[in-house]
Amino acid sequence: MRKKIAVVGDKGSVLGFKSVGFEVFMATTQQEIQDVMHTLCKGDYGIIFITEQAYVQIPEIIDEYKESPTPAIIPIPGKDGSLGIGIKNVKKNVERAVGADILFNED
Amino acid sequence: MALINVNPTRMEMTRLKKRLATSIRGHKLLKDKRDDLMKKFLDLVRKNKELREQVEKEISDIYGGFVVASAVMSPQMLEEALMLPKQSIDLEVGERNVMSVTVPSFEFIASENSDSDIYSYGFVSTSGELDDSVAAVKNVLPHLLELAQIEKSAQMIAEEIERTRRRVNALEYVQIPDLQETIKYIKMKLDENERGNLARLMKIKDMMVEQAMEAKRQNSTNTYSS
Numbered sequence A: 001m002r003k004k005i006a007v008v009g010d011k012g013s014v015l016g017f018k019s020v021g022f023e024v025f026m027a028t029t030q031q032e033i034q035d036v037m038h039t040l041c042k043g044d045y046g047i048i049f050i051t052e053q054a055y056v057q058i059p060e061i062i063d064e065y066k067e068s069p070t071p072a073i074i075p076i077p078g079k080d081g082s083l084g085i086g087i088k089n090v091k092k093n094v095e096r097a098v099g100a101d102i103l104f105n106e107d
Numbered sequence B: 001m002a003l004i005n006v007n008p009t010r011m012e013m014t015r016l017k018k019r020l021a022t023s024i025r026g027h028k029l030l031k032d033k034r035d036d037l038m039k040k041f042l043d044l045v046r047k048n049k050e051l052r053e054q055v056e057k058e059i060s061d062i063y064g065g066f067v068v069a070s071a072v073m074s075p076q077m078l079e080e081a082l083m084l085p086k087q088s089i090d091l092e093v094g095e096r097n098v099m100s101v102t103v104p105s106f107e108f109i110a111s112e113n114s115d116s117d118i119y120s121y122g123f124v125s126t127s128g129e130l131d132d133s134v135a136a137v138k139n140v141l142p143h144l145l146e147l148a149q150i151e152k153s154a155q156m157i158a159e160e161i162e163r164t165r166r167r168v169n170a171l172e173y174v175q176i177p178d179l180q181e182t183i184k185y186i187k188m189k190l191d192e193n194e195r196g197n198l199a200r201l202m203k204i205k206d207m208m209v210e211q212a213m214e215a216k217r218q219n220s221t222n223t224y225s226s
Helices: A011-020 A030-042 A059-064 A085-098 B010-072 B075-083 B128-225
Strands: A002-009 A023-026 A045-051 A072-076 B088-098 B101-111
Touching: A002 A011, A002 A030, A011 A023, A011 A045, A011 B010, A011 B075, A011 B128, A030 A045, A030 A059, A045 B088, A045 B101, A045 B128, A072 A085, A072 B010, A072 B128, A085 B010, A085 B128, B010 B128, B088 B128, B101 B128
Parallel strands: A002 A023, A002 A045, A045 A072
Antiparallel strands: A002 B088, B088 B101
């Protein structure tokens, strides 16, 4: 199955990914992000990288596609630095599966 | 524990016993599934954590590079330089089956002319910092894809583990004890009926014997009087 890769976020963050052939969608307001994500999720995209700043604004859409193999919605840090959401998600997964946090004990 | 509402008959008990056997078997299988999923998940999530930390660091570096590049160049120039990428990327999405969980596997197919030629702009109006940044983005690409695959898999497996664990617990702490208790109840009830029946028969026998004796005595008095 051939699919495409999309990057969603504010202009400063996503511009760089254009050079390697990702499809770049710029969106900053919640409405914009929602619209873009709805089209992307219905479209032919296998992976959607989204800046953490945008990621936090659309929890419903994220939840909706949690169960399906594609699209994989993956948060990446935005240009203003990481909000720690990506790593928090990993942690949450561990807690859900194991029942206790066993990976991040050290910090 | 709650009893299941059934008629205390022998047939019902056979049916429940069959269900209990199936439940126990299912419980064992699900438990095995859960343990195995957990093993896979822990491997995956460890890798996930490492990879994510690495990728986040790399991406932050890239942003740093772009900030420098955009400081040297005008924003219009920067945008123009990146507007028409030379490379385009397609994603080959496959499926992998991990203990009946379907997880995606990604492989990317870059349609580029040659490895070195990823710069979509002329070198006259752009700065060297931009070149570095673009090269860095290209380098982080495989990691990003791996991260996407692993993170998605970990997420889906986590979900499946949660579901499986709930099933295991439901079987272990509700279904199986309920069935056992109901079977015991039916057995008790049937035994009680049996005893009741026996007692009644003995009582009837006593009564019959007494009646027979009475009849005999009456008979003998009758013979004496006549």
